[in-house]
Amino acid sequence: MKRWIFLLGLIALSACASPVPPTHQAMPEKIGVPHFVDSAPNNGDIFAVAPIRVVVNFDVALGDASAITVTRDGAPLALGALTFGLHKISMAATLPRDAGDGAYVVKFKACQADGTCPEGQFAFKVDSKIKNSYADFTGNRTITIRMKDIKFVPATIVVSVGTTITWLNDDAVDHFVNSDPHPSHNALPALNSFTLKPGEQYSFTFDQPSEWAYHCSAHVPAKMVGRIVVK
Numbered sequence: 001m002k003r004w005i006f007l008l009g010l011i012a013l014s015a016c017a018s019p020v021p022p023t024h025q026a027m028p029e030k031i032g033v034p035h036f037v038d039s040a041p042n043n044g045d046i047f048a049v050a051p052i053r054v055v056v057n058f059d060v061a062l063g064d065a066s067a068i069t070v071t072r073d074g075a076p077l078a079l080g081a082l083t084f085g086l087h088k089i090s091m092a093a094t095l096p097r098d099a100g101d102g103a104y105v106v107k108f109k110a111c112q113a114d115g116t117c118p119e120g121q122f123a124f125k126v127d128s129k130i131k132n133s134y135a136d137f138t139g140n141r142t143i144t145i146r147m148k149d150i151k152f153v154p155a156t157i158v159v160s161v162g163t164t165i166t167w168l169n170d171d172a173v174d175h176f177v178n179s180d181p182h183p184s185h186n187a188l189p190a191l192n193s194f195t196l197k198p199g200e201q202y203s204f205t206f207d208q209p210s211e212w213a214y215h216c217s218a219h220v221p222a223k224m225v226g227r228i229v230v231k
């Protein structure tokens, strides 16, 4: 009985939690494959601008026959060559620049040491209308994002290429700036900060047009997340 009351409380809490930007919705469950860890985009992400690449991470090395394909509204996209990350536990494919609005499905084949190549997939959406809810800082050379009350403020912004963003920890607890996905943090590895103690700050200059999703790895359950459209 107590357990049910606890669960109902959790549901009530999540229903009235502070508003999160409209960047995620439920989508069909991804098809899991052995040794899959995470992906960027995350399954179910909604972006205002199409990301420039997709990344899929595993906890074992991948074989050369591994592959990624991406469709938008069912039509295949021409991707850049598949690249493998360090130790071949990640693979990435580049999308056409500004690939446009639509429903994207990423299918991947993850060849493993036992000779099998299990296939999985995940989905995300691009809807340029949600950019209206992002704070527009285009033309500014420097921007400060505060880390306050376990949130990035502002959480969703648009900036120009070459803008330097400074994150300032204005909270009483440690925070991080981490590239999505969690826990691999490798869609944009250079973005990752060290621990930011209260009062400390960290800067990064964005030089690739895309929409970059990031989070604080100390506060994943609290959804301390942010998005930066670079154009």
Ligand SMILES: [Cu+2]
Pocket (backbone or CB within 6 Å): 150, 174, 175, 176, 216, 217, 218, 219, 224
């Ligand atoms: Cu944090």
